[in-house]
Amino acid sequence: MFYREAGDFKTSYASDQQTFPIKLDRYFVWGVLAIAFLVIPFVINDYWEKSVLVPFLVWAMAALGLNILTGYCGQVSLGTGGFMAVGAYACYKLMVAFPEMNMFLVVILAGLITAMVGIAFGLPSLRIKGFYLAVATLAAQFFLVWLFNKVPWFYNYSASGQISAPERTVFDIAVTGPNAPPWATYLFCLILVVVFAYVARNLTRGRTGRSWMAIRDMDIAAEIIGVPPLQAKLSAFAISSFYIGMSGAMFFAIYLGSAEPTEAFGIDKSFLVLFMVIVGGLGSILGSFLGAAFMILIPVLLKNIMVGVLGWPADLAAHIEFLLIGALIMIFLIAEPHGLAQLWRVTKEKLRLWPFPH
Amino acid sequence: MKFKAITAALVTAGVLATSAPAALADLVFPMLSYRTGPYGPNGTEFADGYADYFTLLNERDGGIGGVKVATPECETAYNTQKGVECYESTKGDGALVYQPLSTGITYQLIPKATADGIPIHSMGYGRTSAANGKVFSHVFNYPGNYWDAASIIVKHLSDVSDGDLKGKKITLVYHNSAYGKEPIRTLEELAKKHGYELSLLPVDHPGQEQKSQWLQIRRDRPDFVMMWGWGVMNQVAIKEATNIRFPMDKFVGVWWSGSENDVMPAGDAANGYKAVTFHGVGDDYPVFADIKKHVQDAGKAAGDGSNVGSVLYNRGMYAAMLAAEAAATAQKMHDTQEITAAQMRDGMENLKIDAARLEALGLPGFAPEINVSCADHGGPGLGAIQQWDAKAKEWKLITEFTGSDREVIDPLIAEDSAAFAAENKIEERDCS
Numbered sequence: 001m002f003y004r005e006a007g008d009f010k011t012s013y014a015s016d017q018q019t020f021p022i023k024l025d026r027y028f029v030w031g032v033l034a035i036a037f038l039v040i041p042f043v044i045n046d047y048w049e050k051s052v053l054v055p056f057l058v059w060a061m062a063a064l065g066l067n068i069l070t071g072y073c074g075q076v077s078l079g080t081g082g083f084m085a086v087g088a089y090a091c092y093k094l095m096v097a098f099p100e101m102n103m104f105l106v107v108i109l110a111g112l113i114t115a116m117v118g119i120a121f122g123l124p125s126l127r128i129k130g131f132y133l134a135v136a137t138l139a140a141q142f143f144l145v146w147l148f149n150k151v152p153w154f155y156n157y158s159a160s161g162q163i164s165a166p167e168r169t170v171f172d173i174a175v176t177g178p179n180a181p182p183w184a185t186y187l188f189c190l191i192l193v194v195v196f197a198y199v200a201r202n203l204t205r206g207r208t209g210r211s212w213m214a215i216r217d218m219d220i221a222a223e224i225i226g227v228p229p230l231q232a233k234l235s236a237f238a239i240s241s242f243y244i245g246m247s248g249a250m251f252f253a254i255y256l257g258s259a260e261p262t263e264a265f266g267i268d269k270s271f272l273v274l275f276m277v278i279v280g281g282l283g284s285i286l287g288s289f290l291g292a293a294f295m296i297l298i299p300v301l302l303k304n305i306m307v308g309v310l311g312w313p314a315d316l317a318a319h320i321e322f323l324l325i326g327a328l329i330m331i332f333l334i335a336e337p338h339g340l341a342q343l344w345r346v347t348k349e350k351l352r353l354w355p356f357p358h
Numbered sequence: 359m360k361f362k363a364i365t366a367a368l369v370t371a372g373v374l375a376t377s378a379p380a381a382l383a384d385l386v387f388p389m390l391s392y393r394t395g396p397y398g399p400n401g402t403e404f405a406d407g408y409a410d411y412f413t414l415l416n417e418r419d420g421g422i423g424g425v426k427v428a429t430p431e432c433e434t435a436y437n438t439q440k441g442v443e444c445y446e447s448t449k450g451d452g453a454l455v456y457q458p459l460s461t462g463i464t465y466q467l468i469p470k471a472t473a474d475g476i477p478i479h480s481m482g483y484g485r486t487s488a489a490n491g492k493v494f495s496h497v498f499n500y501p502g503n504y505w506d507a508a509s510i511i512v513k514h515l516s517d518v519s520d521g522d523l524k525g526k527k528i529t530l531v532y533h534n535s536a537y538g539k540e541p542i543r544t545l546e547e548l549a550k551k552h553g554y555e556l557s558l559l560p561v562d563h564p565g566q567e568q569k570s571q572w573l574q575i576r577r578d579r580p581d582f583v584m585m586w587g588w589g590v591m592n593q594v595a596i597k598e599a600t601n602i603r604f605p606m607d608k609f610v611g612v613w614w615s616g617s618e619n620d621v622m623p624a625g626d627a628a629n630g631y632k633a634v635t636f637h638g639v640g641d642d643y644p645v646f647a648d649i650k651k652h653v654q655d656a657g658k659a660a661g662d663g664s665n666v667g668s669v670l671y672n673r674g675m676y677a678a679m680l681a682a683e684a685a686a687t688a689q690k691m692h693d694t695q696e697i698t699a700a701q702m703r704d705g706m707e708n709l710k711i712d713a714a715r716l717e718a719l720g721l722p723g724f725a726p727e728i729n730v731s732c733a734d735h736g737g738p739g740l741g742a743i744q745q746w747d748a749k750a751k752e753w754k755l756i757t758e759f760t761g762s763d764r765e766v767i768d769p770l771i772a773e774d775s776a777a778f779a780a781e782n783k784i785e786e787r788d789c790s
Contacts, residue, residue, distance in 0.1 A: 046446050046449075046450075047446045047447055047450070050442055050443065050446045051442075051443040051446050051447060149534060149560070158777075159486075159539065159540065159542070159543045159774055160461075160485070160536035160537075160539050160540055161535075161536060162465050162536045164465070164469070166781055167782070177469065177782075178469035178472065178473035178474075179473050256438065256442065256466065257466065257469060257470070258466055258469075259438075260462065260536050262535055262562055262563050263437070263438060263535060263563060264438065264439075300443065303433075304447075307431075307432070307433075313431070314391065314393065314431040314432055315393030315402075315433055317433065318393070318394045318435065319394060
């Protein structure tokens with residue numbers, strides 16, 4: 001009734017193969033993008049930028065990356081934090097070495113550098129699978145964080161081992177540093193996330209994505225029908241790391257402004273992104289966004305309700321927040337083991353049949 | 359219908375709850391505290407002291423200069439991202455000064471708060487070179503910084519080895535973060551000057567696992583061990599030190615590694631452990647009688663009220679006292695009761711606390727005199743050594759307050775702040 005595919009006739013191959021073939025989906029996406037690009041930049045303030053929107057976009061990018069590797073290609077990775085660190089340090093070195101460079105280019109180059117590191121750490125995936133691969137990527141996590149602590153060249157020999165983002169611009173508008181206006185940092189992250197979410201969506205619909213999914217569903221069968229495992233697995237590692245590297249670069253340069261490896265890129269970040277992907281829905285672009293929103297926005301919301309509205313002590317609120325989020329994750333996963341994305345699919349199905357469910 | 363009524367009631371209650379405190383208070387001192395996580399036990403004591411002192415001012419004196427004080431609290435869990443969120447959520451309420459009690463959060467806030475014009479007081483932590491007020495206009499770290507602490511510890515070690523550290527082995531056990539790495543450069547410089555041999559042992563967050571570090575210490579047999587730890591790391595390190603029977607009087611912590619929380623778990627074996635401090639210990643000061651009367655007995659104590667007189671409680675109270683004095687100075691300077699963050703900054707820059715003022719505040723001899731100036735945001739940089747008496751379960755000062763090695767530290771501060779100024783294109787202020 002409300003959501004229907006019927007009556008949406010296609011007269012050319014191009015319109016049949018467009019990114020969102022169903023009219024309602026298309027309208028929905030255009031609507032969200034219109035609000036994100038045309039409304040939010042005019043009403044955004046420091047708090048919404050630094051506490052809600054920029055972190056959401058940064059983590060959505062990381063979740064997209066991990067979803068490509070884990071959700072689409074079936075390779076479990078616990079190295080997300082480490083790869084984000086590679087992106088952040090690459091971004092820092094590029095920012096310091098080439099002050100004139102456009103920040104978009106810096107972030108994308110940081111992503112490319114991370115992609116190469118990702119390929120190197122993806123090599124074991126050709127021999128080991130499942131939990132064993134998870135342990136190998138765990139090694140990447142610890143090795144990379146250790147490396148950025150150990151080698152002073154990465155943090156330009158600063159006394160405290162911290163890296164801090166100097167002010168850098170895009171078309172003469174500051175997007176990093178304390179004087180960057182909220183709308184600029186928000187739009188910067190939004191553009192990157194939208195462009196690369198579009199790329200990811202199409203990658204996963206195309207030949208590359210199909211070969212990843214073939215490997216995920218059964219690698220031996222995939223090999224027999226002619227999917228090269230080497231290419232599929234390494235491309236998944238490369239593209240996933242590319243996304244995660246960009247997210248790490250934005251995390252450091254746009255969101256935090258300064259970072260130290262042990263705290264900002266610890267193992268808990270790897271788990272956070274993995275939870276986003278699992279809660280959001282493995283193998284779903286929408287799921288990456290929903291998962292990031294769930295893991296990043298719910299804690300902020302709960303805190304604001306408990307401390308701001310109800311006036312509870314901050315420590316009590318913090319403890320109850322832990323309990324509630326844990327409970328919410330369990331409730332969601334019991335209600336829908338395939339994540340929030342599946343919940344959305346079921347809702348669509350209901351809307352399609354309403355008001356005659358049979 | 360019923361559901362709607364409940365929702366309406368909830369919303370009204372919420373609006374009342376949010377609007378009520380705002381109407382009362384005019385001077386806002388946000389507390390970015392932490393009472394949860396591996397650093398919670400230490401953060402709680404500091405936060406209780408900070409909150410109790412302002413409650414005392416509100417109850418006893420009616421606030422600062424007749425204006426009530428509010429301390430909205432925000433839990434950071436010692437996590438920099440939550441710290442940023444807390445900063446953004448509280449800065450709009452007229453925040454006068456931030457004291458995040460975390461070096462990581464301080465590093466994060468230095469550029470942001472400077473751009474927003476809100477001062478930061480990182481008392482004995484944060485970025486050491488912020489002592490150079492010419493470069494860091496909005497950041498203060500009086501009355502002492504990490505490099506002072508490192509130098510005072512080395513001086514003490516030199517005193518106990520009859521003035522000669524040549525050829526001695528000193529090991530630094532440190533929290534592997536910006537905080538723990540701060541003293542390294544100074545210790546290296548001092549090693550050149552005094553001729554001791556420095557080895558470094560990092561401990562990763564949160565610091566519950568230190569077996570390998572202490573095994574290393576047992577093998578190396580250093581003459582002295584120094585510690586830059588925080589939270590659960592301190593307790594574990596002191597217990598591990600007792601396990602390998604390292605002599606406690608040769609084990610010295612920075613001022614963040616010298617609270618009751620840190621030594622109690624090791625029991626009697628921790629007897630003799632030392633730490634540097636920049637203020638007095640114990641609850642033998644007149645101000646505590648007032649706190650008992652106006653805060654504790656009135657049932658207004660922060661937390662469970664059990665921490666009064668502990669090292670970190672005293673430090674939180676001292677931090678609040680310095681903030682209140684700076685606010686009072688600002689009120690006098692600008693001849694207004696309701697000061698802004700910019701005026702608060704002026705008050706901090708002109709803060710003077712002498713022995714007479716300390717006595718009037720009910721803290722005679724609690725800490726050295728403070729004279730902040732435009733160029734010097736670092737204060738006197740004096741410290742004393744305190745030692746743990748496990749029998750009596752109390753800390754005792756075993757030395758006088760002494761100064762640090764300025765001829766080593768001042769050039770380091772100048773160098774590091776110049777690097778920061780160059781990186782961020784900051785012009786030095788004229789302070790003459």
